[in-house]
Amino acid sequence: MNAIRTFRRTFIGGYMKIFDEGWSKAKQRMKTAIKPGPGFDIGWDNPNMPINNYDIVIIGGGVMGWSTAYWLMHKVPRKARGKIGLNVLVVEKDPSYTRASTVLSVGSIRQQFTLPENINMSMFSSHFIRNIREYLSVYEEDPPDVQFNPQGYLFLATAEGAEQLKQAHDTQIALGAKVRLFTKRQLEVKFPWLNTEGIELGNYGMENEGWFDPWLLLMALKKKAISLGVDHCHGEVTDLIVEAKPGVVEGRLCKRLTHVKVKMPNSIQYQNVKAGHFINTAGPWAQDIARMIGIGQEDPMGLDWELQAPLPVEPRKRYVYVFHCPQGPGLDCPLIVDPSGTYVRREGLAGNYLCGKSPEEHEEPDAKHLEVDYDYFNETIWPKLAHRVKAFEEIKLRMAWAGYYDYNTVDQNAIIGTHPIYDNLYLANGFSGHGIQQAPAVGRAVAELLLDGEFKTLDLSRFGFERFLRNEPIREKNIV
Ligand SMILES: Cc1cc2nc3c(=O)[nH]c(=O)nc-3n(C[C@H](O)[C@H](O)[C@H](O)COP(=O)(O)OP(=O)(O)OC[C@H]3O[C@@H](n4cnc5c(N)ncnc54)[C@H](O)[C@@H]3O)c2cc1C
Structure with a gap:
């Protein structure tokens, strides 16, 4: 045969x-x-x-x-x-x-990179995700739906990081990305729940950004x-x-x-x-x-x-925490990336949020197992979140998981x-x-x-x- x-x-x-x-x-x-x-x-x-x-x-x-x-x-x-x-x-x-990294991912997409290749790739992927039915429909089957939730990233920069954020913004604009710079004052008007202490500039995605279900x-x-x-x-x-x-x-x-x-x-x-x-x-x-x-x-x-x-390339363990905060920001809440590297975004519309942070090199956790370190949330992530959004001072941690980044140790x-x-x-x-x-x-x-x-x-x-x-x-x- x-x-x-x-x-x-x-x-x-x-x-x-x-x-x-x-x-x-x-x-x-x-x-x-x-x-x-x-x-x-x-x-x-x-x-x-x-x-x-x-x-x-x-x-x-x-x-x-x-x-x-x-x-x-x-x-x-x-x-x-x-x-x-x-x-x-x-x-x-x-x-x-x-x-597998894929199914433990948080499935977010952004144009806000610094290298043209990465910006271009995400812009194409955003087009692909938004038109997924054209690409991936199968004859006589329900068309695919990856539950894409369009929502911009908001990268925040201190005075020290503002120039780099602006340069990244200029590169993104030159390639056709839909991003907009916000001064501290403009950020306060658009996101009144955001504490802008120590923030000089924000770069906000107007299109082509959001999250979807990786599975x-x-x-x-x-x-x-x-x-x-x-x-x-x-x-x-x-x-x-x-x-x-x-x-x-x-x-x-x-x-x-x-x-x-x-x-x-x-x-x-x-x-x-x-x-x-x-x-x-x-x-x-x-x-x-x-x-x-x-x-x-x-x-x-x-x-x-x-x-x-x-x-x-090596597996590097990354934690994702989900918490509940009924008084937190609502529909207009972007995926915030704090200058500390801590990120947070909405998960649905019922007051749930998902957050994480890539550790510093010296904090890299043991990648032999996928156990979650809850102290990392309590001691490193939560204080940053509570500082940036006052409502996050009172939250209830609901669940967490860990997955492996396919981490390129060189660049x-x-x-x-x-x-x-x-x-x-x-x-x-x-x-x-x-x-x-x-x-x-x-x-x-x-x-x-x-x-x-x-x-x-x-x-x-x-x-x-x-x-x-x-x-x-x-x-x-x-x-x-
Ligand atoms: C917590 C977390 C959050 C993330 N968030 C995002 C995000 O928001 N946005 C984003 O773009 N990316 C994100 N990522 C990264 C993204 O998930 C990965 O870059 C991507 O999924 C890599 O896909 P992959 O197919 O290369 O790897 P994988 O999904 O790991 O697939 C590799 C597969 O190879 C199989 N395999 C390995 N060895 C063998 C072998 N010898 N024989 C046969 N099969 C083998 C494994 O079983 C596995 O299924 C995140 C990752 C993690 C862990």
């Missing part, structure tokens, strides 16, 4: 692609396309197991994985999708997503991608296998991955899944995937110096593109607390890079891994 599928994919699928894309493009693709090879077939046909030949394997089925899978299929003509055309597999080790976005992307022909399996990628002989691409020595080892749940079976391209969307665990092929490992001979640079920015040594390994990692909102734009960018060979809509080349080799980090100043 697998042999028949392999034949159909390789020969009939290849023919369809030639027909759809034109000869030269298809020829290019076929050069890198997988060929059926012996030795990877487990020899029996279990419907829960992935078949063993794919064009693309996506490692990690969080929002990045499913967004990428969706865009890959969206970009190819209908008759070149799935089965006899482009074959994409998403491998996810925990389909209940108990620890609903994940499910909508997944459902749509599956409807377009993406395969998925429940299993853990435990190893990546590299082709024995390195090759030369554009004068550079490159290695190629040939297949992944997938450990199936409740089974001692491993399945070897062969593919032409691999995408690392393993979120906070992206570095574990990279380590499987020696990325970041010491090489005493110094031969593969590009392999010595690690993928600088807190996305890492997007191929690895310099493994030219068929694509990275979409390190989003450091802004990945949910960037997912629609990142999925599209990775799909462009893979299918077109370059970024077509937004140039994200500055986010390539090479910046770590050159020691040229690009810093985002507005990290929350």
Whole structure:
């Protein structure tokens, strides 16, 4: 059975692609396309197991994985999708997503970044979220609704931080973002419940900002991608296998991955899944995937110096607290980001609020478990909230949770593109607390890079891994 599928994919699928894309493009693709090879077939046909030949394997089925899978299929003509055309597999080790960053996120979106790439990505994602029915509706199913709540962020700055806030504002305006600066006096008029002590300036989002339900976005992307022909399996990628002989691409020595080892749940079976391209969307665990092929490992001979640079992503624990305050600000309450980094926003309209703060480097909590530190709320967050909004002096903490940021330890920015040594390994990692909102734009960018060979809509080349080799980090100043 697998042999028949392999034949159909390789020969009939290849023919369809030639027909759809034109000869030269298809020829290019076929050069890198997988060929059926012996030795990877487990020899029996279990419907829960992935078949063993794919064009693309996506490692990690969080929002990045499913967004990428969706865009890959969206970009190819209908008759070149799935089965006899482009074959994409998403491998996810925990389909209940108990620890995935995506479902533990607070799902907020803002244009208020300092880097043009981040501003552009969020502006596109905002368009995507607002028009989600156009993008993700599935035939004969209810249209998706991610419960988008439009509401601006309000970034507050002291006298010391005012110049940086203004510069960020100017960059955002130049790119078409809808933001407006408020002086201290203007803030007092617009938000009379806000204590402006120590505040010089505020930047307020008039459009393209708010929050939505991350679980609903994940499910909508997944459902749509599956409807377009993406395969998925429940299993853990435990190893990546590299082709024995390195090759030369554009004068550079490159290695190629040939297949992944997938450990199936409740089974001692491993399945070897062969593919032409691999995408690392393993979120906070992206570095574990990279380590499987020696990325970041010491090489005493110094031969593969590009392999010595690690993928600088690690899980960092972040707390979210929900409190009740019947007298708190109402419908006009923006998502406030205090100069201390503490943020707070409404959760519905019944006097509930959600808040948090990224700790200072020396306060980083132990990321081995996801227990919540309530002292952090009482001692660090609440005093800041009560100072900024008097009504928050009297509150009742209702619940809290912790989740992992997929934290880029070098510059807190996305890492997007191929690895310099493994030219068929694509990275979409390190989003450091802004990945949910960037997912629609990142999925599209990775799909462009893979299918077109370059970024077509937004140039994200500055986010390539090479910046770590050159020691040229690009810093985002507005990290929350
Ligand atoms: C508390 C909190 C608040 C946040 N708030 C926001 C916000 O307001 N706005 C915003 O834009 N972003 C926010 N984020 C960040 C955002 O959630 C993440 O950047 C984004 O979800 C990353 O998505 P991902 O798909 O890369 O990672 P994940 O959602 O973690 O998905 C990775 C998946 O890979 C799987 N996986 C890992 N290893 C393997 C393996 N070996 N084999 C198979 N599968 C594997 C995991 O099980 C997981 O499901 C927040 C995050 C947290 C924790």
